[in-house]
Amino acid sequence: MKGPEPDDGWFWTGAISDDGYGRFWVKRDAGQQSVRPQRYAIELATGQVLAASTPLLHSCDIPICVHADADLQPSHVVPGTHPENMLDRFQRGRYRNRYTLRLGVLPRPVRVQRSLDLRAVILDHGWHPELISAALLGVEFSHPRLF
Numbered sequence: 001m002k003g004p005e006p007d008d009g010w011f012w013t014g015a016i017s018d019d020g021y022g023r024f025w026v027k028r029d030a031g032q033q034s035v036r037p038q039r040y041a042i043e044l045a046t047g048q049v050l051a052a053s054t055p056l057l058h059s060c061d062i063p064i065c066v067h068a069d070a071d072l073q074p075s076h077v078v079p080g081t082h083p084e085n086m087l088d089r090f091q092r093g094r095y096r097n098r099y100t101l102r103l104g105v106l107p108r109p110v111r112v113q114r115s116l117d118l119r120a121v122i123l124d125h126g127w128h129p130e131l132i133s134a135a136l137l138g139v140e141f142s143h144p145r146l147f
């Protein structure tokens with residue numbers, strides 16, 4: 001699901017792996033292969049297949065965000081092979097937006113739960129900025145009064 005603003009996240013709503021990131025399976029010559037949606041998205045956008053060793057930088061730090069653009073300025077996902085100035089931009093956090101959080105550094109079970117909550121919000125409510133922010137902040141969802 002894509003947010004309405006150009007710098008919004010595009011959130012994966014398919015299967016979520018036990019590390020909090022999305023995952024899906026494709027048939028290849030060697031059989032089933034697991035694919036990371038954010039890698040797939042940037043490969044699709046740029047038309048270039050990434051080497052398995054190429055790390056991806058994720059400017060918004062939301063594991064299920066797959067906002068990939070061939071133009072790397074608006075892209076949230078950028079191959080780690082890009083020039084220094086691009087890496088620098090990410091490290092300085094100049095590309096953060098209103099949903100940006102350091103989810104990547106959360107303990108794994110918390111990160112997984114945030115990803116699941118975020119996906120649930122999107123599937124149940126569509127693009128709802130307040131609920132998305134709440135899910136990212138880890139607001140308790142069993143508390144109906146919040147809504």
Ligand SMILES: [Zn+2]
Nearest residue numbers: 009060065076
């Ligand atoms: Zn993003």
